[in-house]
Amino acid sequence: MPLSPEQKQELEKTIRAFVGRPIGPPRAGRDAVNEPMIRQWCEVMEDRNPVYWDAAAAKNSVHGGIVAPPAMLGAWTMQGWEMRLGYDEPKNEEHRLHKILTDAGYTGVLGTDTEQGFTRYLRPGDEVTVSTVIADISEEKATGAGVGYFITTRTTFTDQNAEEVGFETFRVLKFIPSQPRPAASESSAAAQPQKPGRIKPPMGHDNAWWWEEVAKGKIPIQRCKGCGKLRHPPRPMCGACGSMEWDHIAASGKGTLHTFTVIHYPQFPGYEFPIIAALVDLQEGTRLMSSLTGCDPKAVKIGMKLTGEIQHDEDGFALPVFRPAK
């Protein structure tokens, strides 16, 4: 049910009152900056910069000791699993704002962009506290996802001396999802607009070639011409030797499932749900994000052998997918 102009005015007045409001009291991180967390983060991110984990190398660097990767900033104050609580019974001002919009029909939420800034490197022992303010709510906007409001929060990270060490802005679109179209009956099928296709990946200077190879039926892997190291996703420079010269090979398509997640919601048009999003270790040694098809989500097992193939969407878009190996 669309809101009347009076109801919308009332809603906007209510939500605007949230702008400038902290979402709650400042919150201290559960642990001080520490080496085990830094090591684990670097391992997962495959960041091998020794200033983050090798005490001797770090001592001889400009930092004079181990520092935390700046991009880890948010990790020091993450709430953990308790974060899942709060959307039915709002626990802070941000939840309350979201619930007001949800109750008014703006049920969709979509993260749109984030910006981070770092003032200084954190070192083991630093204690990080976080405070978040609802910084901005846009006018109502019409977007591809539906009509809604962009809500920007600004989070400030401070240390044990109350000095800012960095910030992060985060913007979400809280929107009324576009109405699903009624199913086409036989007679009216021709009058129905075409079924929407999948959202296409961004293709730029560094990666368009990869998709062009996929369209030819291959799963390509970029190869350094300097040292022969394979890499994925495509990028201009070799992380091992610094060479900018490269060519590519075609993967055999053989791989094993490194990890996966099953996506049920939000259900965007153009996709079959649930999606089994799979991180695949290719036999050649690189890793690829893909989808697993031809497999019951309950039967998926980490380590299972997979075979790659090129799937062609109805609109002709070619995409590598994997299925369990026979």
Ligand SMILES: [Zn+2]
């Ligand atoms: Zn190289």
